[in-house]
Amino acid sequence: MLCCIGTNMSSEGAEPIRVVVTGAAGQIAYSLLYQIASGAVFGPNQPVYLHLLDIAPMMGVLEGVVMELADCALPLLAGVLPTAKPEEAFKDVVAAFLVGAMPRKEGMERKDLLAANVRIFKEQGQALDKVARKDVKVLVVGNPANTNALICSKYAPSIPKENFTAMTRLDQNRAQSQLAAKIGVPVQNVKNVIIWGNHSSTQFPDASNAVVTVGGAQKPVPAAINDDAYLKSTFVTTVQKRGAAVIAARKMSSALSAAKAASDHMRDWFLGSGDRWVSMGVVSDGSYGTPRDVVFSFPVTTANGKWKIVQGLTINDFARQMLDATGKELAEEKQEAMDVCKD
Numbered sequence: 001m002l003c004c005i006g007t008n009m010s011s012e013g014a015e016p017i018r019v020v021v022t023g024a025a026g027q028i029a030y031s032l033l034y035q036i037a038s039g040a041v042f043g044p045n046q047p048v049y050l051h052l053l054d055i056a057p058m059m060g061v062l063e064g065v066v067m068e069l070a071d072c073a074l075p076l077l078a079g080v081l082p083t084a085k086p087e088e089a090f091k092d093v094v095a096a097f098l099v100g101a102m103p104r105k106e107g108m109e110r111k112d113l114l115a116a117n118v119r120i121f122k123e124q125g126q127a128l129d130k131v132a133r134k135d136v137k138v139l140v141v142g143n144p145a146n147t148n149a150l151i152c153s154k155y156a157p158s159i160p161k162e163n164f165t166a167m168t169r170l171d172q173n174r175a176q177s178q179l180a181a182k183i184g185v186p187v188q189n190v191k192n193v194i195i196w197g198n199h200s201s202t203q204f205p206d207a208s209n210a211v212v213t214v215g216g217a218q219k220p221v222p223a224a225i226n227d228d229a230y231l232k233s234t235f236v237t238t239v240q241k242r243g244a245a246v247i248a249a250r251k252m253s254s255a256l257s258a259a260k261a262a263s264d265h266m267r268d269w270f271l272g273s274g275d276r277w278v279s280m281g282v283v284s285d286g287s288y289g290t291p292r293d294v295v296f297s298f299p300v301t302t303a304n305g306k307w308k309i310v311q312g313l314t315i316n317d318f319a320r321q322m323l324d325a326t327g328k329e330l331a332e333e334k335q336e337a338m339d340v341c342k343d
């Protein structure tokens with residue numbers, strides 16, 4: 001039996017919120033838990049009670065993570081509940097980071113990976129439906145993130161489908177960082193780069209509406225870079241293949257940057273994105289001619305805990321082809337996932 005950290009109240013006395021992280025013994029969670037518990041996601045005055053879900057064989061490792069969280073002596077950490085039971089983990093949570101997923105093993109076909117994960121996210125959707133708060137905000141990180149989020153939502157019909165999102169923020173952060181380096185400005189000077197579609201190699205990183213502040217003045221990124229070929233080829237492929245480049249160098253997949261992106265995504269959803277667009281995988285309403293009812297990454301703005309797709313952008317021929325390709329992949333993934341659910 002694992003222990004929990006006792007209940008502290010913050011000096012401000014705000015009620016703790018319950019937040020779940022799945023895959024809590026894994027490498028993304030190892031960075032993410034600190035960010036949540038230190039106030040980087042829900043604000044510096046909001047205590048959190050962390051629910052940590054992993055599979056039974058990982059409970060020993062999870063015990064070590066719980067010890068380390070205690071040893072961080074974080075004033076905002078009101079308590080920790082480590083568990084292998086989804087219904088315990090999801091009880092009364094207001095935010096869910098669904099990071100845990102079946103990793104791709106050697107020789108495993110993409111189809112088999114999808115099938116294994118669809119089963120996990122079906123079960124987790126059912127558990128959320130049963131015990132989570134109806135206003136829970138769900139962020140799916142575990143791959144295939146978009147389709148996992150769709151399945152999770154389908155099996156949690158009592159929770160609005162707007163509350164299920166998939167993470168493409170890491171791709172957005174990568175894209176923003178590439179553009180800032182190319183122009184030679186700090187990363188925060190670039191905004192409104194968009195990731196469209198699937199968190200996969202068909203995603204479309206799009207800088208055509210991005211703006212940059214150079215020398216105190218704002219200008220469009222395409223004008224600042226003045227190299228259309230770069231924006232349509234090297235930029236796009238660098239972002240699409242960045243995950244593989246990190247694996248090749250580190251021999252492990254992106255974790256620090258993935259955790260930071262998950263924090264960014266949830267913080268902006270809870271606290272608002274201000275005047276910046278952010279990319280989130282959300283259930284498509286058919287905007288921009290995309291397939292309806294797949295989880296498609298769009299540019300959104302967030303305020304008062306709700307996201308809204310940025311409308312009215314011009315889609316040129318190149319963008320149309322890219323959106324269609326990633327939309328087609330998502331429609332196919334959805335079909336495969338629904339077939340698995342029938343079994």
Ligand code: NAI
Pocket residue numbers: 022023024025026027028029053054055058099100101102103120140141142143145167168169170171199253254255258
């Ligand atoms: P990891 O393998 O280090 O950790 C995954 C953890 O999930 C393990 O502790 C495992 O036991 C646990 N797990 C497996 N099945 C579970 C279940 N049914 N319930 C609860 N926990 C379960 O993997 P890492 O590096 O932390 O990555 C996690 C996922 O995030 C992977 O699917 C990875 O592909 C994905 N990812 C997504 C990104 C995105 O941008 N959307 C970026 C980077 C990674």
